[in-house]
Amino acid sequence: MxxxxxxxxxxxxxxxxxxxxxxxxxxxxxxxxxxxxxxxxxxxxxxxxxxxxxxxxxxxxxxxxxxxxxxxxxxxxxxxxxxxxRGMVFQAYTSFAWLTVRENVEYGLRLAGVAPAERRARSLEMLKAVDLVDSADAYPKALSGGMKQRVAIARTLLNNPxxxxxxxxxxxxxxxxxxxxxxxxxxxxxxxxxxxxxxxxxxxxxxxxxxxxxxxxxxxxxxxxxxxxxxxxxxxxxxxxxxxxxxxxxxxxxxxxxxxxxxxxxxxxx
Ligand SMILES: Nc1ncnc2c1ncn2[C@@H]1O[C@H](COP(=O)(O)OP(=O)(O)O)[C@@H](O)[C@H]1O
Ligand SMILES: [Mg+2]
Structure with missing residues (x-):
């Protein structure tokens, strides 16, 4: 087994x-x-x-x-x-307030040492998937609850746990x-x-x-x-x-x- x-x-x-x-x-x-x-x-x-x-x-x-x-x-x-x-998406997500949407989504890749160009390409693909490309450079405080939750989902999925x-x-x-x-x-x-x-x-x-x-x-x-x-x-x-x-x-x-x-x-x- x-x-x-x-x-x-x-x-x-x-x-x-x-x-x-x-x-x-x-x-x-x-x-x-x-x-x-x-x-x-x-x-x-x-x-x-x-x-x-x-x-x-x-x-x-x-x-x-x-x-x-x-x-x-x-x-x-x-x-x-x-x-x-193990990746986790919580009920009420709090993203890093001091990072932009894109930086939040790329966070795990950055920790893993993925090079900037590849990080950027992969995060862009994921931002498209969650429909947040237009908010890539915004900070979380400017987003609705649902958008913040999509940032969390994008970030966690990108880590591929x-x-x-x-x-x-x-x-x-x-x-x-x-x-x-x-x-x-x-x-x-x-x-x-x-x-x-x-x-x-x-x-x-x-x-x-x-x-x-x-x-x-x-x-x-x-x-x-x-x-x-x-x-x-x-x-x-x-x-x-x-x-x-x-x-x-x-x-x-x-x-x-x-x-x-x-x-x-x-x-x-x-
Ligand atoms: N830190 C805590 N201290 C004391 N009780 C807690 C704590 N966290 C959760 N509980 C209690 O444990 C039970 C289960 O909580 P939880 O797992 O959050 O429930 P669910 O996710 O199913 O709504 C609840 O009754 C909750 O009040
Ligand atoms: Mg619960």
Whole structure:
């Protein structure tokens, strides 16, 4: 058996509540594994009510949080502090205020020692993809929330991390832009064997993007369902209006309705 891309093994995470000094369990004994499929990009989506522990799972993988129990390994090595093998797009992104859009997007390439001409060419391609060429020389404070989020997405995609952690990355975008960004991530997956872990509370987005969906319970997060979405290898926008797509959506909604613990703010739409 090959080493999995990600092994998340019996992980429990607790926070210390500053007010009460009590431990709050955010993630309880969660295990999942993502195999390393050569030449195949893959998307794993986490769907769960607000406050259940989704961001905690991604932050633990990013190395931003210590775990209390269990083990997290990326391609066979325990995760350490944030590294370039893992990229993360947060819910509310803050770009470097003192760098222009282009400099923000090129940041990782600069750290990696990529020569200026190549940096420029690659960032331009990415700025085109996220429709920010006209704002390349602007500073983040001049941008709308959705534009800032696209800077974050562009910058992270350009680093081409093997494991990409996306925490409700499209929540602040209008539907059109959101569809464009979904397409961009799917394109990246077609061209690479990267793995994306994606958090959303939108059922349609989950079904459209996922190869595998994990439905989480309310806090402490536990995996209550795993759904494989097998027939979307060739995902195109039109798939959303097919009966098969609706079937998976309905199946997922049925599961959510049977599980009162997971309802919360999960929604259908977009
Ligand atoms: N730094 C923290 N200190 C104490 N509690 C926290 C902290 N961060 C998150 N929590 C709590 O842990 C739970 C899970 O948080 P989070 O993973 O952000 O949820 P989600 O992303 O699913 O909305 C929430 O109830 C939240 O209030
Ligand atoms: Mg969150």
């Amino acid at each position: 090959t080493t999995p891309r990600l092994d998340f093994d019996h992980v429990t995470v607790r926070y210390l509540d500053q007010k009460t000094q009590k431990r709050i369990e955010a993630v309880r004994d969660v295990s999942f594994r993502i195999e390393d499929k050569p030449t195949l990009g893959e998307m794993v989506v986490f769907l769960g009510p607000s406050g259940c522990g989704k961001s905690t799972i991604l932050k633990a993988i990013a190395g931003l949080l210590p775990i209390d129990e269990g083990r997290i390994e990326v391609t066979g090595a325990p995760v350490g502090p944030p590294g370039k093998d 093997k494991v990409l952690l996306m925490d409700e990355p499209f929540g602040a975008l209008d539907p059109n832009t959101r569809w464009g960004m979904q397409g961009l991530v799917l394109d990246m997956l077609r061209r690479s064997d990267n793995t994306v872990l994606f958090v959303t509370h939108d059922v349609s987005e989950a079904v459209y993007l996922a190869d595998t969906i994990y439905v989480l319970s309310s806090r402490p997060a536990q995996i209550v369902h795993r759904i494989d979405v097998p027939f979307f290898a060739d995902r195109s926008f039109g798939v959303k209006s097919t009966p098969q797509f609706r079937e998976v959506e309905d199946h997922l909604l049925g599961l959510l309705h049977q599980s009162p613990h997971v309802q919360g703010n999960i929604r259908v739409g977009v």
